[in-house]
Amino acid sequence: MANPKFQSPKGVKDIFSPESEVRRKVLDIFAKQARLAGYGEIVLPLFEDIGVFSRVGESTEIVQKQMYDFQDKDNRQMALRPESTASVMRAFIQHRPVTPWKCWYEGAHFRYEKPQAGRFRQFHQVGVEVLGTNDPAADTEVISLAAKFFQEIGCGVEIVLNSLGGVESRANYLETLRDYLTARNNELSAQAQKTLSLNPLRVLDSKVEGDAAIISEAPEMKLSADDQKHFDDVKEKLESLNIAYTLNKRLVRGLDYYTRTAFEFIATNLDSSQDAVGGGGRYDGLSELLGGPKCAGVGFAIGIDRTLLALEETQKISTNTLDVFIAYVGAQTEAIQMATELRQAEISTEFSFDNRSLKAQMKLADKSGAKVALILGEDEMKQNSVSVIELRKASNQSLVPQKDLKAHLLKLLNA
């Protein structure tokens, strides 16, 4: 990094090929899986009125200190989206699509945080939401869709599952827990005390050793009969699909709006503290929070940057390589024409600029990874033909009439 006058902002990165190629592939696989399950894409704004997000998680860190907010020229308080569920909900309330409504999305999200392994200020998420049903089958479908995605891209994940109770039992439990923890406040770590004032549920997630005893003695969430039945149903259906999961009563999630089913996807080969590659759950009270009708919902979000990080170790996804490299001697125009024709036939083709020496061009051809090099020089032009060299095989060169070139190449490339 010499002395560039400008560089990318803190916590934000440029992604070059071939890394970007892998990423594209992963995104395509997600889109395909979502469509296969009948989800339609929703393209949302990257920023919203700040209220859309702040309403939804007043006590969360995401809203309290990680919001990338700004004032526009009309003095409106806006925020770059830190997540998309709230945006989806806002769009739903605004346009009222027929329910049950299933959508998927993909795009950049922003959180004003100190960057770290697997954590950036701009990061890419994909996700789905199902609105207008509390059928446990929806929970299961959503989880199995994510599981299928991870399987397709070859990323090992552990599915962690919990139930946070319905809107009412969750609220009741929150009170019980708050009372209990407040009573023992002075025994808690300073960190936990701070968390307690924000969200008692998340104290259960404390990793401070001294808090362990207090946490283990804490009253447990009692699911109502309905909530328990719902949860059992979700589990049963997951089992019927052979989707393995582990239960964890401590799983709480970062946003406050979750109710009933909550889940997380933990990358098995990521040992950094940022090993959650995705998460989601049910949010049956969210619509009302944003001034909408009563409307149940369930969904998840998956962090693509982190997923890619987890994938790096396994390198399961291969990127495309070039098919043909055209080297030319005094025939640049013909080379361009030929490249255009081959591309038309969906043969990926490249040639070099700047009229370089044949030797230089052959070196480029080799480095480009092309399977075949073509030479278009005076001799070939005279005979209306092209020299075809199979780069990955021991010296294998032949002269092919230009009219037969396409067919010849297709045969070589498909062999």
Add this chain to the structure above:
RNA sequence: GUGAUCGUAGCUCAGUUUGGUUAGAGCGCCGGGUUGUGAUCCCGGAGGUCGGGGGUUCAAAUCCCCUCGGUCACCCCA
């Protein structure tokens, strides 16, 4: 937000402890090794105001301060 650590060619780094002639290596890049042929090999070349700013000194990549950025942990989360 708290803390640690790093920042020298496009990349990976040496040199910083014990300040001192034109700042090095490997890889990569460009060119050449006779007429139009890739890996390998040989030869040559380009490329750095040592992240930026200030200070100490006869002298700073090397010491001090500030700042920006990277990395990592805590917090939290995707």
